[in-house]
Amino acid sequence: MAPEIEFCPAPQQLEGELQLFVIQQGRLLISSDQSQPLLPVFRAGMARMLFPGELIYLGRMEGRHVCSIVMDAQDVVPEGYHGEDLRRLIHMLSRREFIMASRAVQLLSWRHNHGFCSRCGAATQAHGRDTAMVCPSCQYTQYPRITPCIITLVSRGDQILLAHGAGFPPGMFSCLAGFMEPGEDAEHAVQREVWEETQLRVRNLRYHGSQSWPFPHSLMLAFHAEYDAGEVCPDGVEIIEAGWFARDQLPLMPPQGSISRSLIDSWLQGGGA
Numbered sequence: 566m567a568p569e570i571e572f573c574p575a576p577q578q579l580e581g582e583l584q585l586f587v588i589q590q591g592r593l594l595i596s597s598d599q600s601q602p603l604l605p606v607f608r609a610g611m612a613r614m615l616f617p618g619e620l621i622y623l624g625r626m627e628g629r630h631v632c633s634i635v636m637d638a639q640d641v642v643p644e645g646y647h648g649e650d651l652r653r654l655i656h657m658l659s660r661r662e663f664i665m666a667s668r669a670v671q672l673l674s675w676r677h678n679h680g681f682c683s684r685c686g687a688a689t690q691a692h693g694r695d696t697a698m699v700c701p702s703c704q705y706t707q708y709p710r711i712t713p714c715i716i717t718l719v720s721r722g723d724q725i726l727l728a729h730g731a732g733f734p735p736g737m738f739s740c741l742a743g744f745m746e747p748g749e750d751a752e753h754a755v756q757r758e759v760w761e762e763t764q765l766r767v768r769n770l771r772y773h774g775s776q777s778w779p780f781p782h783s784l785m786l787a788f789h790a791e792y793d794a795g796e797v798c799p800d801g802v803e804i805i806e807a808g809w810f811a812r813d814q815l816p817l818m819p820p821q822g823s824i825s826r827s828l829i830d831s832w833l834q835g836g837g838a
């Protein structure tokens with residue numbers, strides 16, 4: 566049996582109903598009618614009539630071809646649909662839908678940002694088979710950029726460490742997170758980020774899971790960690806405030822569907838470090 570999601574090459578002809586991820590000005594078009602499926606599903610001809618713009622083949626999901634369509638800002642959104650920030654949809658999409666939505670958004674920004682060779686400056690062309698842009702002048706091949714980040718929930722007994730980051734919505738606290746540096750492994754990145762942001766040492770790291778975070782091209786690698794030593798001292802730059810929270814005193818937390826919320830929920834359910 567085929568996997569639920571396949572990143573296969575585009576077929577010669579798009580047959581059957583297409584699962585569509587339509588993007589306009591960075592927003593995903595969804596149905597405004599809650600009795601209808603959230604994401605548009607149409608045959609190719611109807612899809613092209615309703616949603617003008619470039620069509621990018623993404624693969625197959627649950628037996629259907631999946632495409633994204635990129636509409637220009639001035640294109641009229643068909644009645645019954647409206648654009649929404651993908652971050653606000655995360656709790657409404659299935660895991661598979663979020664993977665495909667992430668793929669759509671990331672491939673779009675990657676194509677937009679890699680129209681020219683970063684080595685010699687010539688205009689690039691899409692690779693015939695791979696997801697890549699190739700330079701016809703120097704043959705340098707540019708693949709989509711995926712940037713790994715670590716995210717960590719530190720626990721100490723019956724408390725967890727949550728932090729308010731610069732740029733967070735007011736009152737919201739979350740796990741510590743940061744970009745991985747060239748050369749390091751994820752475990753080192755966890756130790757380093759926790760130290761840099763709060764001056765704490767942690768131990769007993771346990772991998773929790775991962776999530777694509779296409780804003781613009783992160784891959785979150787989530788870990789539980791146990792407090793080892795130190796006093797919480799926020800760096801004051803990335804982390805404005807941080808502290809220990811008991812399960813009955815939790816602050817405003819990240820939205821359902823995000824990996825940070827999943828880390829916290831798994832600790833609440835007894836699955837933490």
Ligand SMILES: [Zn+2]
Binds near residue numbers: 700
């Ligand atoms: Zn080149």
